Amino acid sequence: MMYDQTRAQQPAGQTRGPAERRAPGPEPLLPAAERDEIVQRLRHALNTFADTPREALEEAESAYDEATAQLVNALAERRRLLRAGWQDQAPETQSDELRHALRQYREITQRLLQL
Numbered sequence: 001m002m003y004d005q006t007r008a009q010q011p012a013g014q015t016r017g018p019a020e021r022r023a024p025g026p027e028p029l030l031p032a033a034e035r036d037e038i039v040q041r042l043r044h045a046l047n048t049f050a051d052t053p054r055e056a057l058e059e060a061e062s063a064y065d066e067a068t069a070q071l072v073n074a075l076a077e078r079r080r081l082l083r084a085g086w087q088d089q090a091p092e093t094q095s096d097e098l099r100h101a102l103r104q105y106r107e108i109t110q111r112l113l114q115l
Helices: 032-048 053-086 095-113
Strands: none
Touching (some): 032 053
């Protein structure tokens, strides 16, 4: 790895990793902290399986249940926000605004279908 002088001179906490340099993609469905916690629980289940298989499976199942519940809540909130943006608009609302809402519905639905 080569030394990056510009990166080295940035204040702590402001360095940009490879993920931040990529083109912006869709917003994650769950916040990073919640995703990280579920991933940690799954790793723990995998690491303890040899010693306590039943408990490891129960932990993995619990992590799965938590992930699905958080996902359902996040999707419901996203739907609420999307709907609020167009539902109470006057009938003469600009088609660009409605097109934007339609695009957002399409993108989230396509992401769900790819899970």
